Amino acid sequence: MTVTDVMSIGTFFGMDLAATGTATRTLLGWAPTGPALVDDLDAGACAISR
Secondary structure (H helix, E strand, C coil), X not given: CCHHHHHHHHHHXXXXXXXXXXXXXXXXXXXXXXXXHHHHHXXXXXXXXX
């Protein structure tokens, strides 16, 4: 990886890009069936057991 590559990645991640699932839903006729992300996390879906 070169310095130019790293700068390009940094530029990309620094952009204010909006994203939604609208295009995917339209193209594939897909609709989510599970809980919302925050509800899933609140229920302990990604809890780390120690």
